Amino acid sequence: MEFRFKSSTCIGEELVKSFNKDFKISFLSEGEHSEFTGGVTGTVKEIHVDKTFVLFQDYTSTDIESHTVQVVQNQPVFLLQYVLEGELHVALHEDASTALTLGKNLYTLFYIPKSTYVYKYSSDKSQVLNVYFTKSFLESKMGTGILKSSKKYQKALKKDQPCSFFDDGLMINNQLRNIIKDLLTCSFESIIRQSYIESKLAELLLVSLTSNRSLGSRKKIRDEDKERVSSIEDYIRTNLKEDLTIEKLSQLAGFNTSKFKTVFKQIYGIPVFKYITSLRIEKATELILNHGYTIAQASYEVGYKNPQHFTVAFKRQLGYLPSKLLN
Template sequence: MEFRFKSSEYDGEELIKSFKNDFETTDLSEEEYLDFKKGVIGSVKETHINKVFVIFQNYVTSTINNHTLHVVQNEPVFLLQFVFQGDFTISLDKDTDNVYSLKKHKYNLFYVPASNHLFTYRDQKKEILNIYFTESYLKEKMGSYFLDNNPDFLNAKKEKKIFSIFHQGMHLNVRLRNIVYEFLNCSFNGIIKKTYFESKLTELILIALNTPQSQPSNLKKEDKESLIMIEDYIKSHLNEELNIEKLSQQAGFNTSKFKTLFKELYGKPVFKYITHLRIEKAIELISKNDYSISEASYEVGYKNPQHFTVAFKKKLGYLPSQLIKD
């Protein structure tokens, strides 16, 4: 199995990745790419474990123009995508009649035949988790019923067309976000890390494809857009004091309505969700950017590092010092 990636943002030649059938491997391999063109900041990280190939895109472009990723693959695959930032479309090369889109805070499972296809990104910020696997792996985890009783999928497979399992994409709820961040911020090494990755990916796939979504049916579009705007604001101001009154005012709600709708959309009260985001950010700063415990705690809004340590231990069951590499 072979993939060829060529990005309008990557400063290099076409990237070629070769795999055994069904992405089989006995090892865990990880790579990180930082060689972007001028004006692009961030990284693309790859993880390959047995039967699964993962790409995490996390970068920002200085221009607002659309960017493309051209992919050529010689075997059909399934692609499970989780979009945190960066709306995009996927289509077969030069096929303008069958274009699928996926927006921020959504996920979907795509069947992608052996083909030349394009990802077109419409936002400057891209934060997308891409999980590739084959039909045999999906049936191993989900059984044959999931695919064999879907006539639309069977027809797309026969006609070698891209197909999305969920028509408009599914809501990326808090439970799935937690699993993704646990996967991305794993602090284990060696065989333990490999086993952890395998278990987390299995958990992520099973829950994403089985759990009925709790996306509120009575939430107005404009209310949801206001809450998503507030979530983006919170993420970019974690080092500041955040209070209900200020956030409610920015969202255009009274405090009671804001708290009710926020919990309805995100599954947690506002301050529990803020704590969740702060700890996620701190994990990244400590484990990937070599921040000290004190530096990370101040960066995510804790004036007292001890308070941060207590909150961290309460949520995750271990101390943040365990993230520091020897």
């Protein structure tokens, strides 16, 4: 199996990656690329463990019109793609009629046959996680049902065409963000690092695709409503210190409180208050561990006026007291 990556902004020749069948490998292989032209800065990290190949693209561009990546692959693959920042357009053979778009905070599962396709980045900041694997890996984790029951996949297979299992994309909820963060910031070494990364990739696949089963039975959410709630999720992340009431967030979204709570839970899988609490605990933990904040200081920075209330919420969610972080 071979991939050829040709970036419009990369220095030197195209990146060629060759793999054994089904991405099989007995060790952990990692690499990083950071030489770009055309006003692009950033990194591309690659991780190859048994049966999966991962690319994490983190770009900043001053000329988004010229930033494209062409990919040529000589075997069919599946791709779980997560857009953490920016917006990404994928077109087969540079044919605009085949273009699929994935916006910020969205992910999807692609089937891609042997083909040439082009990624076009349309934002000045892009963070995209790509997880490649084959049919055998998917079926070893999920069984054969997910492919047999997908009419899109069966049609694409017959016509030898790519397809997206979730056209509009699914929202990247807090659980998925945490898994991705754990995957990309793993601090273990040697065999433990390999085992940890493999377990996180399996967890990412299972959570991403089983979440869709519950979403599939829900009422379809309008694109406009998704965008509104996504903007509120951004607002929450950057304003954890504020008093984030349902009434205030609903007003910012342009919904009544009932609709806001319903749509938010449909998209992110948990009630808005649980989501806010989870973000606050995550941020406070980071402040304590990485920036030397006391528990009282950290709790104040994430919106708790009383440190005891933070301690109760922390213990309820994680099962131990925040004082354990200090040890």
